[in-house]
Amino acid sequence: MITVSKGQLKAKMLEYFRSIEQTGEELIVTNNRIPVLKVIPINKKRYAADVFADIRGKIKYYEDILAPETAEWNEV
Numbered sequence: 001m002i003t004v005s006k007g008q009l010k011a012k013m014l015e016y017f018r019s020i021e022q023t024g025e026e027l028i029v030t031n032n033r034i035p036v037l038k039v040i041p042i043n044k045k046r047y048a049a050d051v052f053a054d055i056r057g058k059i060k061y062y063e064d065i066l067a068p069e070t071a072e073w074n075e076v
Helices: 006-011 013-023
Strands: 002-005 027-031 034-039
Touching: 002 006, 002 013, 006 013, 006 027, 013 034
Parallel strands: 002 027
Antiparallel strands: 027 034
């Protein structure tokens, strides 16, 4: 998280905005060292395959997870 004063932001606003776009990092703007604003990037839509790509193939199923499970329910 980047923290800048209002004066610093005013002088280099475009530079900070480009940095936020590229890194996705938040920006906190202060006034007399007190946080007053938070600038965050808008999250772009991501596909589930991209989100879970790092764990793909690492999860193991020991049972059929789609099979109906009635053992724990009383018969109706």
